[in-house]
Each structure stands twice: as structure tokens, then as C-alpha cells.
Amino acid sequence: MISLISAPSNLGLRPPAAGTVPGAGKAPEALREAGLFSRFAELGAGEAGVILPGRYRDDPDPAHHRVRNHDALIDHSRRLAARIGSVLDRGDAPLVIGGDCSILVGAGLALRRRGRHGLVHIDGHTDFRHPGNSDACASVAGEDLAAAVGMHWPAISDLDGHAPYFDPHDTVHLGCRDDDEEYDEVRGLLAEVIPARQVTSDVPGFVELVRGVVDQESLAGYWLHIDVDVLDSQFMPAVDSPSEGGLTPTELADLLAELAPRALGAQVTVFDPDLDPTGDYARLLTEILVSGLGRLGQGMAPPISPGGAPAPRGSTPHPR
Structure with a gap:
């Protein structure tokens, strides 16, 4: 059964303007209003509560290896990891509705506590800024993939001694644009990097x-990370960094429908209701997610508890 977790964090994003806070934290309730939770309930899904973030503070201190909302982000990641772990323990598939991309730290921690897992990072950006390639590290929403594979400051990428949350060789990125600043670096590190232009040409082929x-x-x-800015900006402008050259709604829904059944769980990030005054984009996103993630986890073998041995992966056939 799918179990929905609300994670309304905006802690990993920079302020959209001085004295303001990012709107991504409103996404779970905006999507609830658009019918997302009720539509999943019709499919048999349940809810697993809300992981509330701490107060947003625009307080980065890179000189001392502290990201924006440093302490609050670490606390939120640990609490989210515990909730994801409890959902997996009872045999359900967690679907985390964020929030910004920094929630990948919590998801990665939850999974690493249980063993070795793969990651499919579906995002319009590689999110691979890290201390080794930038002096501007401060916002984990643009650094989440780097943190997930162990390349951020240890306070972020090595929570409780669990770095890396995902091995780079077990990680795939899909959806960045050709002009992504870290594209070449990521291609040299991860198992596969597939830009949006290639995904759009042949979704089933990948x-x-x-x-x-x-x-x-x-x-x-494996875990699915879905940043909705992977969609072309003509379809989804309600994100903090929209750009052209992305997927269509049909392409994203088809891609998710192929990958979701075998996934342990998934997270959805970066939708910003402040940029969607009519609610039209929330309704569009609801249709994409219900279509694409409605069979999340249904093709997986029974989960394991922390420290246990994996169930035989061949015991459950690939869904058709």
C-alpha cells in the first residue's frame, strides 16, 4: 500500500526576495486541495502524517561549513528518515510530498540505515553544487544529489556516519538540461546521466x-526523486527555477509509470503554490502523479528491516 507523508520543508531553498520565504513548503496542502490525497486514497493509499520543518532562517555560513537553516534541516532530515523507516517497516511504499529537494537527505538516511539502495534522480538540474566545485554552497535544494552521494560537508552528507546514502555507481540522473553547470562532472561520476533531450526522444528506451x-x-x-522542474517551463512554471527543454506531462507520467512499480518509494519536490494562484498547475501535477505513481511499490519484494538480508529480488516479477 502507498503511504503518503507530507514534508512541507522549504529549508533548502534561498529566499525568492529579501525578507521573504520560499513557497515550496505550501505544496503538500495545495496538492491536497487539488485532490492529490483523495485520488490516492481511492487507489487504496493511506497517510502517514506530516513532518513539520523548523522555522526558516536565512542564515548560511559557508565559512564554517553551515548551510542555510543548518540545524533545522538536519533535525528535519532525521525525523523524516524515522518516518520513512516506519512506513517501510510495515511493508508500505512511502510517497513523500515535499517541500524542497533537501528532503532527499532524510530519504537517503532512511534507506542507508537499511542497506544499499539505488537512486533515480529525476530533476531539471543535476543539483550537484558541492564544496569541491563551488564557494557558494548554502542551499541544499541545489546540492541534494551531491549530498546524497557523499560529496557535501559531512554534517549534511554523513549524518550518523551513513555516508554515502547512495553509491554513485547505484545512481542515475535523468532530466537535466544541456547547459547544466555540473553536467560533465556528474557524467564522470554517476552510473548513468540522461539529459532531458534524450529522455523526450524515447521514454521507453531508457x-x-x-x-x-x-x-x-x-x-x-531503489528510490525515486522527482523534482517537478524536470517538466518544461511551458507546462510547469510554478517552480523556483523553471527552464525550457524539459519533459512534457505525458512523458513524465509515462516514465514514472514504468519505474514506480519496482521502486521502494518516491518523493515529489519543488512545486511552489505561490506561483500558482489559480491552482491550475497543482491540478495538472495531481494528474501526472496519480497516473505515474499509482502503482508505486507494487512490483517490489517484501521489504527488509534494518540490518536484515534483502528478500530475493527475483521473487516478484516485473509488472507488465
Whole structure:
């Protein structure tokens, strides 16, 4: 069964303007109003509560290796990890509705506590800014993939000694644009990097390639990260960094529908209701997610508890 977790964090984003706070924290309730939670309930999903973030403070201190909202972000990540772990323990598939991309730290921590897992990072950007390639590290929403594979400051990427949350060789990125600043670096590190222009040309053709990385017998499952800015800005401008050259709604829904059944769980990030005054984009996103993630986790073998051995991955056939 799918179990929805609300994670209304905006802690990983910079302020959109001086004296303001990012709107991504409003996403779970805006999507609830658009019918997302009720639509999933019709499919048999339940809810697993809300992980509230701490107070937003625009207080980065890179000189002392502290990101924006440093303490609050770490606390939120640990609490989110605990909630995801409890959902997995009872055999459900967590669907985390964020919030900004920094929630990947909590998801990664939850999974690393349980063993070795793959990551499919679907995002319009590589989110790979880190201390080794930038002096501007401050906002984890633009640094989440780097943190997930162990390349951020240890306070972020090595919570409780669990770095890396995902091995780079078990990680696939899909959806960045060709002009992404870290594109070449990521291509040299991760198992597969597939820009949006290639995904849009042949969605089905990439599914087996992705599965070949993240759906191996040696892994205990994989996690889907979905930043809605992977959509072309003509379809989804209600994000903090919209750009052209992305996926269409149909392409994203089809991609998710292929990958979701074998995934342990998923997270949805960066939708900003402040940029959607009519609610039209929330309704569009609801249709994409219900279509794409409605069978989340249904093709997985039974989960394992922390420290246990993975269930045989071949015991559950790939859904058709």
C-alpha cells in the first residue's frame, strides 16, 4: 500500500526576495486541495502524517561549513528518515510530498540505515553544487544529489556516519538540461546521466537502462526523486527555477509509470503554490502523479528491516 507523508520543508531553498520565504513548503496542502490525497486514497493509499520543518532562517555560513537553516534541516532530515523507516517497516511504499529537494537527505538516511539502495534522480538540474566545485554552497535544494552521494560537508552528507546514502555507481540522473553547470562532472561520476533531450526522444528506451543500474540483485531496492522542474517551463512554471527543454506531462507520467512499480518509494519536490494562484498547475501535477505513481511499490519484494538480508529480488516479477 502507498503511504503518503507530507514534508512541507522549504529549508533548502534561498529566499525568492529579501525578507521573504520560499513557497515550496505550501505544496503538500495545495496538492491536497487539488485532490492529490483523495485520488490516492481511492487507489487504496493511506497517510502517514506530516513532518513539520523548523522555522526558516536565512542564515548560511559557508565559512564554517553551515548551510542555510543548518540545524533545522538536519533535525528535519532525521525525523523524516524515522518516518520513512516506519512506513517501510510495515511493508508500505512511502510517497513523500515535499517541500524542497533537501528532503532527499532524510530519504537517503532512511534507506542507508537499511542497506544499499539505488537512486533515480529525476530533476531539471543535476543539483550537484558541492564544496569541491563551488564557494557558494548554502542551499541544499541545489546540492541534494551531491549530498546524497557523499560529496557535501559531512554534517549534511554523513549524518550518523551513513555516508554515502547512495553509491554513485547505484545512481542515475535523468532530466537535466544541456547547459547544466555540473553536467560533465556528474557524467564522470554517476552510473548513468540522461539529459532531458534524450529522455523526450524515447521514454521507453531508457527504462531498461535505468533498471540495469538501480534494480540489481545486489541492491535492496531503489528510490525515486522527482523534482517537478524536470517538466518544461511551458507546462510547469510554478517552480523556483523553471527552464525550457524539459519533459512534457505525458512523458513524465509515462516514465514514472514504468519505474514506480519496482521502486521502494518516491518523493515529489519543488512545486511552489505561490506561483500558482489559480491552482491550475497543482491540478495538472495531481494528474501526472496519480497516473505515474499509482502503482508505486507494487512490483517490489517484501521489504527488509534494518540490518536484515534483502528478500530475493527475483521473487516478484516485473509488472507488465
